Amino acid sequence: MAAMSASGAAAAARCGASILTPRRARRLVQLVRAATAAGGDVEVGTAAERETYLEIASRPSRFQESQWGPEDVCVVLLEAMRVQWNHGYPSTPRGYPRTTHGFHEYPAGMQAAAADRILDVLPGNSLLDPFAGGGTSLVVGMSKGRETFGVDVSPLAAFVATHRTWRPAPGAEEETFEWMRATADAALDGLDAAAVASREEESSPTTGLEPETSSGSTSEEPPTTKTGAKRGGGVPRAWLAIRRSLRTALESPTGIEAPPPGLGGTTPEGALWFCLSVALQRSQKGRGKKRHKRGYKNQRRKTRAETENAFKSQLATEAELDAAASFRKCVDEYCDRVNELCACVPVGTPPPVIVNGDVRTLPEASGGGQLPAGSIAAALTSPPYPGVYDYLSFARKVRAGSGAALMADGDGSRSPGTDDGSRSPGNGSGSDADSDRHGSLRYFATAVPGDRTWPDEWNVGEFGSRRELRRDPRAFKEAWQEDQTRWIDVVANALAPGGRVAIMIGDGANVDTRVSTIDAGVKCGLTHVASVSMALTHETAEGLVWNAARREHLVLLEKPRDR
Numbered sequence: 206m207a208a209m210s211a212s213g214a215a216a217a218a219r220c221g222a223s224i225l226t227p228r229r230a231r232r233l234v235q236l237v238r239a240a241t242a243a244g245g246d247v248e249v250g251t252a253a254e255r256e257t258y259l260e261i262a263s264r265p266s267r268f269q270e271s272q273w274g275p276e277d278v279c280v281v282l283l284e285a286m287r288v289q290w291n292h293g294y295p296s297t298p299r300g301y302p303r304t305t306h307g308f309h310e311y312p313a314g315m316q317a318a319a320a321d322r323i324l325d326v327l328p329g330n331s332l333l334d335p336f337a338g339g340g341t342s343l344v345v346g347m348s349k350g351r352e353t354f355g356v357d358v359s360p361l362a363a364f365v366a367t368h369r370t371w372r373p374a375p376g377a378e379e380e381t382f383e384w385m386r387a388t389a390d391a392a393l394d395g396l397d398a399a400a401v402a403s404r405e406e407e408s409s410p411t412t413g414l415e416p417e418t419s420s421g422s423t424s425e426e427p428p429t430t431k432t433g434a435k436r437g438g439g440v441p442r443a444w445l446a447i448r449r450s451l452r453t454a455l456e457s458p459t460g461i462e463a464p465p466p467g468l469g470g471t472t473p474e475g476a477l478w479f480c481l482s483v484a485l486q487r488s489q490k491g492r493g494k495k496r497h498k499r500g501y502k503n504q505r506r507k508t509r510a511e512t513e514n515a516f517k518s519q520l521a522t523e524a525e526l527d528a529a530a531s532f533r534k535c536v537d538e539y540c541d542r543v544n545e546l547c548a549c550v551p552v553g554t555p556p557p558v559i560v561n562g563d564v565r566t567l568p569e570a571s572g573g574g575q576l577p578a579g580s581i582a583a584a585l586t587s588p589p590y591p592g593v594y595d596y597l598s599f600a601r602k603v604r605a606g607s608g609a610a611l612m613a614d615g616d617g618s619r620s621p622g623t624d625d626g627s628r629s630p631g632n633g634s635g636s637d638a639d640s641d642r643h644g645s646l647r648y649f650a651t652a653v654p655g656d657r658t659w660p661d662e663w664n665v666g667e668f669g670s671r672r673e674l675r676r677d678p679r680a681f682k683e684a685w686q687e688d689q690t691r692w693i694d695v696v697a698n699a700l701a702p703g704g705r706v707a708i709m710i711g712d713g714a715n716v717d718t719r720v721s722t723i724d725a726g727v728k729c730g731l732t733h734v735a736s737v738s739m740a741l742t743h744e745t746a747e748g749l750v751w752n753a754a755r756r757e758h759l760v761l762l763e764k765p766r767d768r
Contacts (some may be wrong), residue, residue: 258318259297259545262287269742274735274761280761281326282707282737289709290739290757295339304344304546308539309483310490311339311362312599315709316585321665323707329582335564342585343557348549354576356564358666361600363561364648367480367531370557371469372547381464381473383542388477391454396529399450400521440606443524444485447532448541451481468556472644476539482603484535487529489606503672525528534754548628563666565691576699584696584706591666591685592674592714597667601616604663670688674714681714683704690725693762697729702766711757719758731762 262284270286272279292298294314295307301318320342324332330347337355343366346353355366371382440448453472466472471479522528560567567576589596651660667673668688674681696706706726710718723733740756 257300269740271738283317285322286739286759289316293318302549305542309365311365314339315341317341317345322377326582327705331582333581333584334586336586336588337366338362340369343370347554350551350554352555355557355559358563359596359600360648361603364557367470367559371471373467374465377464384461384464385473387461388454389533392451393529395450395453396446396521400446400525401519403449407517443528446521446525447529454470480535480539481532484532564695568604578698579697579701582704587709589669590711590713591669591716592671595670595672601663690728693725694729697731700764705763708760722760734761734763736760
C-alpha cells in the first residue's frame with residue numbers, strides 16, 4: 206500500500222471522486238481530512254474497500270429510517286435492515302460466508318448477513334422459522350450451533366431448504382463429494398446413449414419415464430405453442446438426455462462405494478437431482494427471450510445441420526452437451542458450497558427439522574409432537590407480505606420445468622434404484638415418513654399434470670397471496686389480520702417464557718404490517734420489545750415526500766416470563 210502526503214491525497218480524492226461510488230468517495234474524503242488535521246500521510250488505494258459490511262451498516266443509510274424501543278436493541282435491528290437493503294438477496298456481502306445461500310432460486314429471501322445480525326438479540330440455542338422459504342435462517346442458525354426447525358407450505362421451499370441445509374456424514378465429507386462428482390462424470394460419459402434412448406422414447410411413447418414433453422418431434426427446440434402444463438412447462442428436450450443418463454448412473458455401480466446418507470432430509474443421490482434442478486432452472490431464466498429471437502439464416506441452417514448429423518451419428522447434440530456441462534458445473538459448485546457450510550457449522554450441531562405444511566395448522570400437520578409448548582427459545586422469520594407474491598404458483602412453475610426424478614411404474618413412482626434397495630432421493634434418515642415430512646420426496650414424486658390439476662398440497666394453504674387479494678380486495682385486509690394472528694399464536698405457544706420472535710415484513714395492499722404484527726402479537730400474549738422501519742422514498746426539491754415506493758419493518762416480540 207503506497208503512502209502520499211495529505212495534499213497529494215486530497216488532489217487524488219478530487220480526481221477520483223468522479224469514478225467512485227458516492228459512499229466510497231465520501232469515505233476517501235473523510236480519510237484525507239483526518240490525515241490533514243493530524244498533519245500526517247494517508248494510505249490510498251483500497252482504503253474505502255477495507256470497510257466491512259457491518260461497519261458500513263453502523264452508519265445511517267440513504268433510506269428513511271424509523272425506530273421504536275430501547276436504543277441498544279434498535280441499533281442491532283437497524284444494522285440488520287441496512288444490510289438487508291444494501292445487499293439484497295441472494296448474494297452475501299464481502300466477508301460473509303456464502304455457503305449454500307442462494308443455491309437454487311427462491312423468491313424474496315432474507316439476506317443471510319442480516320439474519321446473522323438479528324440473532325444477536327435472539328436468546329437460546331434453538332431457532333424456529335415458520336416460513337422457512339429457501340432455508341436462510343436455518344443455515345445461519347446452524348452456523349451458530351443452534352437446533353433449528355423450519356416450516357413452509359410450499360413443497361418447493363421444503364425441497365430447497367432441505368438441500369441447502371444438508372451435510373455429508375461427519376468424517377465422510379471428502380468421500381461423499383468424490384462419489385457425487387464421480388457419478389456426475391458417469392452421467393456425462395453415458396450421455397450419447399441416453400440421448401439416443403430419449404429420442405427413441407419420444408418417437409414411440411411407452412410407460413416408464415414421466416412424459417413431461419408432449420410433442421413427438423425430434424427437433425431440439427422446445428415447442429413454442431402452449432396447450433397445457435406439459436407442453437408449455439415441460440423439460441426442454443436438450444435436458445432429457447442428461448436427466449436419463451443421471452438416472453442410469455445412479456442405478457449402476459460407479460466403482461466407488463456409495464457414501465452414508467449424511468445429516469438432513471436428503472441423501473447424496475437426492476443432492477444430485479437437486480443439482481440437476483438448479484442447472485435446469487438457471488438455463489431457463491432467459492429461455493423465453495432466446496426462443497423468439499430470430500437468428501441469421503446461415504447460423505440456423507448450420508445448427509440444424511449439426512443436429513441432424515448428431516442424430517445420424519447416434520451422438521448427443523451440442524445443446525445436450527451444453528446441458529450436461531451445466532449440470533456438471535452445478536455439482537462442483539454445490540460440493541464446494543456444502544463443504545464451506547460444513548466448515549461453518551460447529552461439530553455436533555443437529556440437522557434441522559423441516560416440515561412441509563401450513564404453520565397455522567402445525568399441531569395437526571405434525572401430529573402434535575414436532576413443537577411442544579414452550580420448547581423453542583427464539584424464532585426468526587419473514588412471512589408473506591400482504592398481496593405481494595404467489596409462492597405456490599412459483600413452486601408449480603419450477604416443478605413443471607424441472608422434470609421427473611423418479612420412474613413411474615403403474616400405481617405410483619419409485620426412486621432411482623429402489624428396486625435394488627438403494628435410498629430414495631428424499632430419505633435422509635431412513636424412513637418414508639421423514640421424507641414426506643420435509644417435502645423432498647413429495648416434490649420429486651409429484652407428476653406434472655397435463656390439465657393443470659395439481660394436488661392440494663401444491664394449491665392450498667398459502668395466505669396473503671396476490672391471487673387472494675385479486676379474488677376479494679375488500680375482504681383481504683380482515684382475512685390477512687386473522688391469518689397473521691393465527692400463525693403468531695402458534696409461534697407464541699411454541700416459545701419458551703422469555704423467548705423472542707423477530708419478524709421481517711413489508712407493507713402491501715394498504716396494510717401497515719408493523720402495526721398489524723404488533724397487534725397480532727399482543728392478542729397472542731407477546732409484548733413489543735422494539736421495531737424499526739426502512740422506507741424508499743422520493744422527495745421533491747423542497748424535501749416533501751411525494752411517493753413512498755416501499756416500506757419494510759423488523760419487529761421484535763417477546764413472550765413474558767410469567768406466561
